[in-house]
Amino acid sequence: MAGAMAILGSSILALLLAGYLAQQYLPPPKPKVIGLDLGTTYCSVGVFQPGTGKVEVIADRAGRKSLPSVVSFTDRDILAGYEAQELADTNPLNTVYDAKRFIGKRFTPEELRSESSRYQFKVLYNEGDAEFSVSANESLRVTPEYIGSRLLLELKKMAEEYLGTPVSKAIISVPAEFDERQRNFTVKAAQLAGLDILRVINEPTAAAMAYGLHKVDVFNVLVVDLGGGTLDVSLLNKQGGMFLTRAMAGNNQLGGQDFNQRLLQFLLNQIHQRYGALPSQKQDVHHLRQAVEAAKLNLTLSDSALIRVPLSLLVPAPSGGGGDGSSEVLFEETVTRDLFEGLNRDLFEKILAPVEEVLTRGHLGRYEVDEIVLVGGSTRIPRIRRVIREFFGKEPNTSVDPDLAVVIGVAIQAGIMGGSWPLQVSALEIPNRHLRKTNFN
Known part of the structure; x- marks a missing residue:
């Protein structure tokens, strides 16, 4: 009996040693799951590198780590990203952007008419859903999730070229305010691009993970996300490894x-x-x-x-x-x-209205916020950072590229879901089904 136990102990020790040596000397396995940020204005893809524990945001062939969330229809092709953006002024009726504003959202005819008035391309009403009318040899009606799928397909190709292997599994981020239908339609967009979504994660939670807040002792986290077209402010409570979105506010018509x-x-x-x-x-x-x-x-x-x-x-x-x-x-x-x-x-000062609203709804004083996280390229503007710094009396956290904070956080979660080592501390989200976002337009 003692001999059998000794043999078993030796076997376990040998397995552990083999695992250690494999991690030290064998090339690390390639990431199995990619992280996707399908933003309103820009979109990105990232991977968590096994072994090093680093996140790589994948660049296109020109070295750009974000693609414009733009799709353009021509007589010859359907273009996505920078090629589509180049046609925004010369082919405006067939170049669609801001599709994320419409995905999975239910509209009345009046609401859709108001929302679509700012765009040159045609937005059509279809029993509560939005569709886009474009021409590519023939007239087409395409859905917001189809537009999203063309962007995700472009990101998928970039990841496959970088990794040198087919990609089929992903984690994707969505705004914290998205309801179940909007989340499902975002997943549908990914499925149209040939991707299996393992988990949907809120953008503020992803940003907090990018800043490493899932591994440190903080409680109240304010995320200010100011991109090209929208402002979103979220107040998160962190308890252990769990994030609860306590309040949300923003402005759907304010951005870069x-x-x-x-x-x-x-x-x-x-x-x-x-x-x-x-x-x-x-x-x-x-x-x-x-x-x-x-x-x-x-x-x-x-x-x-x-x-x-x-x-x-x-x-x-x-x-x-x-x-x-x-x-x-x-x-x-x-x-x-x-x-x-x-x-x-005057536009810069408008940022404070939703900030004050989330603090009021969260029953929190401005000096009780432990971390202020900045997300979105527009938060690079010095005056905006000064407005936030002066309001809170402390420096916001700017240690992560604000353009890439969400995709970095999603890629960390992708690494966790893919079982990559060294393992990170996972962040769980506590669903808050009754939370509503306050909008300041």
């Missing part, structure tokens, strides 16, 4: 696009004052929009940015002369950070 629009309108006014005309080509307006986006990004690091765009202007003919003529000019304008902040001062 609005800040860009203020600067674009200023530049158009400058062009009109300087030349007496406005750009006559859609491509010129597109290039001006790109220059505005680049300037906004530069102003997060520098005090000024130079905008330099060649324009074709339709110049009115002199009184009594012939028809209008075209003039080619090189428009140059130096934009300062002070100017940008001045143009958007």
